[in-house]
Amino acid sequence: MLIYLGCSAVAAFALAVGLTVAGAPPAAVAHAAFALGAMPLIFAAMGHFVPVLTRSAGVEPAIHRLPLAMQAAGALVVAVLAGVVPGWGLHPAILVGLVATGLMLGWTFRRGRACLGKPHAGLAWYKASLACLLVALVAILAGLLWPAGYAALRLAHLHLNTLGFIGLAAVGTLHVLMPTALGMPDPQAALRLRKQLPWAVGGVAASALAGLAHWLAPVGALVLAGVVIHTLAGWVKTFGARRIIKDGAGVALFGAGLGLLTVIATGFVHGLGGMLGRPAVTGFFALFLLPLVTGALSQLLPVWRFPGPATPPRAQLRAALVRFGALRTALFLTGGGLLTAGITAGALLLAAGVALFAGVLVKGLAGARSAG
DSSP, X not given: XXXXXXXXXXXXXXXXXXXXXXXXXXXXXXXXXXXXXXXXXXXXXXXXXXXXXXXXXXXXXXXXXXXXXXXXXXXXXXXXXXXXXXXXXXXXXXXXXXXXHHHHHHXXXXXXXXXXXXXXXXXXXXXXXXXXXHHHHHHHHHHHHOGGGHHHHHHHHHHIIIIIIIHHHHHHHHHHHHHHHHTOOOTTHHHXXXXXXXXXXXXXXXXXXXXXXXXXXXXXXHHHHXXXXXXHHHHHHHHOHHHHHHSHHHHHHHHHHHHHHHHHHHHHHHHTTSSOSHHHHHHIIIIIIHHHHHHHHHHHHHHHHSOSSOOHHHHHHHHHHHTTHHHHHHHXXXXXXXXXXXXXXXXXXXXXXHHHHHHHHHHHHHHHHHHO
């Protein structure tokens, strides 16, 4: 299922790019990328990493199937926003999301309590991420039932989903994934995670409440920018820029951090009234999600395809997936920057980057099947 969800995320991103070019409603584009692509994959990644962070057994079958429930709910939301399904379809989709998120959150707490010794600091980021998603779903459901408060609740839903659920899960995972991708330990990772989490949660909360007090938007952006800068600087200090750039997965993950920093800067300008908020949502997908997911899949798919000890087929699949990693990252960051600036031609660069990754993905998995 992990391989299926990884491929599904790439397909969902391609759909989002296609919807952008076709002029589809921005909400449909955003949910194609977030709800249909990123959200199920993040749930699957949590199922992979939580046992690692808690030094416990693999994921149970019921929890293992939760990403599929989230994907089904995401597909229903996209269908509604694209005008294919009536608006009432949002309610069952939200309810499925609430149940699945609650089950996943409860599972992370149970695994943390059962851990021998203290769990890795990254587990707290997953708990905070899932809590943000839970509140985001409650907020949008309340907005649908209370039209007078819809605008503020929709803004809270947006920020809690992007900066909260996706952002916190991504940063928590990246502190574990970057050292793995580069084959080097990061002795400061756990300490950074513990120090950064209160600031990150505070920044997300300030951004989510900006619909009630507009001055909170730039405050939240500054706090979150500090967290991202601290992370990027720690990586450069620990691993060195040359080693990061030379690895196709590492450069994509670092590029995702730079992209997130750009998105936060855009949000800061928006909070001061200097630009509309819509480009920041587009930028989040193009500048952050695309390099993040392609970089993460370059490292994780070979492990998911060939679990257990390292083998030559796993190394061959990783070598195939990290190929053109720097070029893809450059296409995503450049295309995302153009789209954020209102230049629609940037979508063509995103399409080229997605197509490039899809090509090596199909070729690599086909070669892995014959090797397996």
